[in-house]
Amino acid sequence: MTPAAAARKLCGKLDARGLVAADVFHQSGPDLETLAENQPDPERRLQARDLFQRTLEFVVLCGATHMTALPGIHWPEEPYEASLARAAEEHAWRVEQAAKSNVVYAVEPHMWSIVKTPEQTARLLDMTNIAVDLSATQTNIVMADISATGSTADDVLKTLRENGIVAHEYTPQIVRFTFHRHITDQDVTSVLDVLRKYFDKRHSAHQRGALPHTRFFNDTCESSWFAVFIRPL
Numbered sequence: 001m002t003p004a005a006a007a008r009k010l011c012g013k014l015d016a017r018g019l020v021a022a023d024v025f026h027q028s029g030p031d032l033e034t035l036a037e038n039q040p041d042p043e044r045r046l047q048a049r050d051l052f053q054r055t056l057e058f059v060v061l062c063g064a065t066h067m068t069a070l071p072g073i074h075w076p077e078e079p080y081e082a083s084l085a086r087a088a089e090e091h092a093w094r095v096e097q098a099a100k101s102n103v104v105y106a107v108e109p110h111m112w113s114i115v116k117t118p119e120q121t122a123r124l125l126d127m128t129n130i131a132v133d134l135s136a137t138q139t140n141i142v143m144a145d146i147s148a149t150g151s152t153a154d155d156v157l158k159t160l161r162e163n164g165i166v167a168h169e170y171t172p173q174i175v176r177f178t179f180h181r182h183i184t185d186q187d188v189t190s191v192l193d194v195l196r197k198y199f200d201k202r203h204s205a206h207q208r209g210a211l212p213h214t215r216f217f218n219d220t221c222e223s224s225w226f227a228v229f230i231r232p233l
Contacts (some may be wrong), residue, residue: 003054007061014062021064025108026055032112037094038072045090052094060101068106071113071124080114087114088127097130106130140179142194147173153201154193159198165191194216 001009012232014020028048030033035048052069059067072087074080090105098105107115107130115121146156153169160167160175170176177191 003058004061007058011062021059021062023066023068024055024059024062024064026052026067026069028052032070032073037070037090038075038083038114040075040086041200046106049090049093053097056098056103059103065102066104066106068108069094071107071109071115072233073112074114083114084120084127088124091130092128093126108114142177142179143170144175144177145173147204148174149197149199156195156198159192160194163190163194165194 010021028037028051033039035044035051037048039045039048054187056067072083072090074083091105095105107124109115113126144156146153153172153175156175157167157169159226168176168178179188
């Protein structure tokens, strides 16, 4: 299907529902490696560029003004700096191409990408013309790493369920929480209270009231903000 045909199809569905396209998420390949933005193989990188340009055409035809893509990855066979430099070069080119069509180009850092921390993300931004609006940066997904507590995700989830709280096992040592718009500050406080009570039963008196050795982060990039959440009261 051509970008024009795909745009017509999507716009028809949006129009029928009184909606408009705000952002288009672009992923070149079926996984993070095959057509990654910073693919070491020049031919594959050209394929990725071609798909990017076709998607950019689709974005414009849909009337959207924003496009999001993945950052690329750290290729284990080369130094981190080499992978980062190639990612920066590619994204700088994409920013320029998108700007010609009055489209804002963005990347979405995540924990399996070349920029898995805020510090790494800042470096990529410094190396390109990609901007960040921290006032609009939000996440509704929070991970709790309990690997140093002696508990398992299954143990924690059982306690949460008993208290009417739904969360999910991301790994045997990581619990995944999703916060929707109807979740209030009091709801969050209630979740933390349940977790404190759970850990109170498993740890010595001097740790009571805290969430011992639990690290909170989001699945986009690790954030020190969540560390404040869990310091002893």
